[in-house]
Amino acid sequence: MNCLSLSSAYLRHKTLSAVLTIATFAAGVAMIVVMLLVNAQLQNEFSSNLKGIDLVVGGKGSPMQLILSSVFHLDVPTGNIPLDEAEKLSKHPMVKQAIPLALGDNYRGFRIVGTTKAYPEHYHALLKAGGRYWGKEMEAVLGSEVAANGGLKPGDTFSGSHGLTAGGELHSEFPYTVVGILEPTGTIIDRLALTGRESVWFIHEHHDHDDDADEHRHEVHDHHDKDHAGEHEHEHGHEREITSLLITYNTPLAAVGLPRQINSTTSMQAASPAFEIARLTAFMGTGTETLKYFAWFLIILAGFGIFAGLYNAMNERRYDLALMRSFGARPGKLFSLMMTESLIVSLISVIVGMGLGHLLVEGIATWLSNTKHIHMTGRLFLAEETWLIPVGLAVGALAALLPAVRVYRIDIFKTLVRR
Amino acid sequence: MLEINNLNVGYDGTTVMELPHLSLSTGEHCLILGASGSGKTTILSTISGLLAPIGGEIVLDGHSYKDLHGSTMDEFRGRHIGIIYQTLHMVSALTVLENLLLAQYAAGLPQDKDKAVNLLEHLGIADKKGNKPETLSQGQLQRVAIARATINDPKIIVGDEPTSALDDNACENVMDLLLNLAAASNASLVIATHDQRIKRHFHKQITLGGAQ
Numbered sequence: 001m002n003c004l005s006l007s008s009a010y011l012r013h014k015t016l017s018a019v020l021t022i023a024t025f026a027a028g029v030a031m032i033v034v035m036l037l038v039n040a041q042l043q044n045e046f047s048s049n050l051k052g053i054d055l056v057v058g059g060k061g062s063p064m065q066l067i068l069s070s071v072f073h074l075d076v077p078t079g080n081i082p083l084d085e086a087e088k089l090s091k092h093p094m095v096k097q098a099i100p101l102a103l104g105d106n107y108r109g110f111r112i113v114g115t116t117k118a119y120p121e122h123y124h125a126l127l128k129a130g131g132r133y134w135g136k137e138m139e140a141v142l143g144s145e146v147a148a149n150g151g152l153k154p155g156d157t158f159s160g161s162h163g164l165t166a167g168g169e170l171h172s173e174f175p176y177t178v179v180g181i182l183e184p185t186g187t188i189i190d191r192l193a194l195t196g197r198e199s200v201w202f203i204h205e206h207h208d209h210d211d212d213a214d215e216h217r218h219e220v221h222d223h224h225d226k227d228h229a230g231e232h233e234h235e236h237g238h239e240r241e242i243t244s245l246l247i248t249y250n251t252p253l254a255a256v257g258l259p260r261q262i263n264s265t266t267s268m269q270a271a272s273p274a275f276e277i278a279r280l281t282a283f284m285g286t287g288t289e290t291l292k293y294f295a296w297f298l299i300i301l302a303g304f305g306i307f308a309g310l311y312n313a314m315n316e317r318r319y320d321l322a323l324m325r326s327f328g329a330r331p332g333k334l335f336s337l338m339m340t341e342s343l344i345v346s347l348i349s350v351i352v353g354m355g356l357g358h359l360l361v362e363g364i365a366t367w368l369s370n371t372k373h374i375h376m377t378g379r380l381f382l383a384e385e386t387w388l389i390p391v392g393l394a395v396g397a398l399a400a401l402l403p404a405v406r407v408y409r410i411d412i413f414k415t416l417v418r419r
Numbered sequence: 420m421l422e423i424n425n426l427n428v429g430y431d432g433t434t435v436m437e438l439p440h441l442s443l444s445t446g447e448h449c450l451i452l453g454a455s456g457s458g459k460t461t462i463l464s465t466i467s468g469l470l471a472p473i474g475g476e477i478v479l480d481g482h483s484y485k486d487l488h489g490s491t492m493d494e495f496r497g498r499h500i501g502i503i504y505q506t507l508h509m510v511s512a513l514t515v516l517e518n519l520l521l522a523q524y525a526a527g528l529p530q531d532k533d534k535a536v537n538l539l540e541h542l543g544i545a546d547k548k549g550n551k552p553e554t555l556s557q558g559q560l561q562r563v564a565i566a567r568a569t570i571n572d573p574k575i576i577v578g579d580e581p582t583s584a585l586d587d588n589a590c591e592n593v594m595d596l597l598l599n600l601a602a603a604s605n606a607s608l609v610i611a612t613h614d615q616r617i618k619r620h621f622h623k624q625i626t627l628g629g630a631q
Contacts, residue, residue, distance in 0.1 A: 001517060001524045013512030320510050326469060327525035327571075328497010330490050408489075413430065413470040416508060417460060417579075 003333075007341035014313070018345065021309035025349030025395075026356055028305070029388055033357025036384055038364070041376045048187050050273050052122060054255065057081065057089060057098075057262060058244035063271035064280065070101055070244040071273055073111050073188055076164055077103055080241035081268045089245065089262065094254035097122070099246040102200040105160035105171065110146040112160045112176075112193045114200035114242070122246070123187045130154055131180025134195055137202045141180040143190040145375075152178050160193075160203070174203050190375065201240060307399045310342050314403030321407050322415040331408045338404040339397060346396025350389055420445045420480060420607060421466075421575060427474035428458065428465040434473055435461045436627060443623070445574075448601065448608040450618065453627030459611035460505065460579055462627075466609060467577045468496045480574050497526030501568030501606070503578040507560050509552035515539065515563050516548040522567045538566045542596055558589045565593065569600045576601055578610045582617055590616055 011018045049071055058066045059079025068075035083100075090098035099122060102114030113119070117133050120141070127133070131154050133141055142152060150158060157175040162168035176195065184190055247270075249255065255272070262270035321334050362378025369375075421443040429435040436458035443449055453459045464470040466477065468484060477484040480499060487495050496502075509518055519535040539545040542562040547555055555563065561581060568576055581597065582590040594617050601608045610617070618624065 001520045001530055006513075006521075006524075009517065010512045319508065320512075323508050323510065324521065324525045325493050326467075326496065326502060327522045328494050328527065329525035330494060330527070333525070333527075413464050416504060416506075417464050417469060418430070 003337050003340040004344075006337055007344055010317070010341060011344065017309070017313060021313065021345055022349045022352060024305040024309060025346065025392070026353035028301075029350050029353025029392060030356040030360060032388060033354055033385060034360050034364075036382055037357065037361045037378065037380060038376070040382055040384075041380070044186075045375060046277060048123075050277065051187075052248050053246045053273055054249045055247040055259060055270050055272055056244055057086070057247060057268050057270045060267065060269045063269065064276050066244065066269060066271045067273050067276040069103075070246065071188070073113075073192065077243045078269065080243055081245070083240040083242055085266055085268060086242055086245050089247075089266070089268070092258070094250050094258055095247055096250040097248040100197060100242045101244050101246065102197045102241075103164060103243045104200050104204060105162055106164055106166060106168070107146065107158055107160050107176075107193050108149060109166035110143070110149070110191055110193055111164055112140070112195060112200070114195055114197035116197075119246075120182060120189055120194060122248075123185050123189045125182040125185045125187075125189045128181045128183055131182075134179055134199070137196065137198045138174060138176050139179045140176040140193050140195040140199070141182060142178055143182050143192045143194070144184040145190045145369075146193050147178075147181045152181075154178050154180060171203055174206065186375065197242060307395070310345065310396065310399035311403060314338055314342070314400060317403070318410065318415060322410050322412045325407075325410065326412050326416060334407045335404045338400045338407070342396040342400030343393055346392045347389075349396075350392035353392075354385060354388060420447070421609075422478040423466075423475070425475040426462070426465070426472055426477065428461050428470065429473050430461065430470060432473070438462060438475075438625070441625065443575075443607050443609075446602070446605045446607060447623065448598075448610075448621050449623045449625065450621035451609065451611040451625050451627065452613065452615075452618070453611070454613055457627040459613075459627060463577055463579050463609065463611045466575075467500055467502050468492045469502075494527070497522075498528070498571060499574045501571065501573035501576040503561075503564045503568045503576070503581045505579040507564040509560060509563065511552055514549050514551060515544070515555070518552065518563060519567050519570050522570050526571050528571055535566070535570060538570060539563075541600075542566055557584055558593075561585065561589075561593055562596070565596060565600065569604065569606070572604045573606055575607045575609060578608065578612075580612050580614065581610060583612060583614045587616065590614070594620055 053071060056066055056070045058070060058077060059081055061078030065075045066078045069077040086098070086100060089095065090100075097118060099119045100115060101119070103111060104114075105112045125143075127141070131141065140158075142150070147153070152158060156178045158178065159170050159172045159175045161170045176193070176199070182189060182194075249258070259270040259272060262268055317338070321338075324334060325331075358378040358381075360378070361376065361380075365376040365378055421441070423438055423441040425440075426438040427434055428438070441449065451459050451462065461470065465472050468487065472484065482495060482499075484492070510521060513521060516532070516535055516539070519538065520530050520532065523530045523535075536545060536548060539548050542565065544555075544559050544562050544566075547559060547563075552560060552563065561584070565581070568578070576597070578597070582593050585593060597608060597610075598620060600606075610621075
């Protein structure tokens, strides 16, 4: 018999109350883990997708919408911009790199993006062995999630469907051929099918010529006719269009004048991702702040629950502790007995809570993976999480401290004899 | 072995009773008789070192209680005094055997499982060693309490009404066991009771008056 065997005998004796205490404690820990993981991954999601993009240029409209549609591929685009204007801007001395994006179709809800190799390279995406980038029209390179979802490998073909969300009319007469698959990058690239701009133009030129009745149906299906990069060629002659440009500056000075210059002298709109994201966070600020305070409130509540549970368990132990003292146990022995028990409970709770938290995030991730927008995983361990172990043990020690100190003052006579 | 002079016992500053003198030599037993409320339990608790005397002196095995306080008293008690509480006070989370080992563990003595099992065998309850106390009868629990009080070979075994809840047979049985165990380790028995049945086992008897 020792501290450990005695503690575990007590825990086994009161299984239900031990399980309840552990459940409360673990729920609090799980909540913290979920907050940490979700927060870290959302931050990372934002920053990794924004990385190095100083300016987004697209059709006139809402700047926020432009950023969301072109950087995060969340919203529908604001409209198209003429290719010649876009190319002129790309050659501007203050522009280091301009990546063109032409949107229009999707494959199983994953957007098909007409662009250049510069786009995947910007996100440091690497081709898997045996793959290559597109060389001609209707060749495509898939992001890792797209390939996994469709079960596609180089040499396979797939058809895009019209519009930016799944369910549009299938362009089955113009299938794409997969020529490469990208390694996972943890960025938006994983959820895109990339091709040359020519492919997007090609499909929609033919599409428009071939089937006017179909065109009409599109308008019903998809009122964002504008977002179709290729579709306006009839109206604007043979002037080609793209959806947007992702621009990296050559010099920080560009931020001062270039956006204003674009907005006032061209038919295009320039929006700064950093600014728009800051605006977005400010909009959502009250909501997320409230949520954060609520989470902290729950955590503090869970803390009280843990404390109350342990404290009660320790208080119920008063008779046994008095009995042990009457048999000659030194207070130090009783103190370490109570500490051991409380620390066992805390340690189990922290471990269970951490496991639970990761499972919850993995559950959220599975649920979110259907939306194809936000990428998350529960199989990520943050350095901050290791803090939960000492903090959890400290809570346990604190909860045991008060009853443990009271052991020194127990009146054995009044506790055991005259009650 | 046990010397008591001008003892004044009570709690919360109120004297419950006085005991001018009591002296027990090694192995000598003593019965404290009295009606309920006469202060038997209080004087027994004082002799056990659970309650500090209001006045007077107790010396056990050469140690004056005046010099023993708090944890030193606890430690002294663990090694020199075996207590059988009236409400037996078993630890319900532990088995019968573990309850005996707990007494050794608490006193800081080596845990001797064989000794504990032998003791249980001697008391006829070895088959219950793996049971939780709640599954035992009152008579069986009484024996476990006796085993626990004697396992550390105390100089003095203090019992508060150890037989009053038992029938005549069990009462005799328990008395025999107590006397046997006490004789085996040369310990003194100090028993407080209103149970007239066990009077004949004791030469030395103190009778306390009724409640005042």
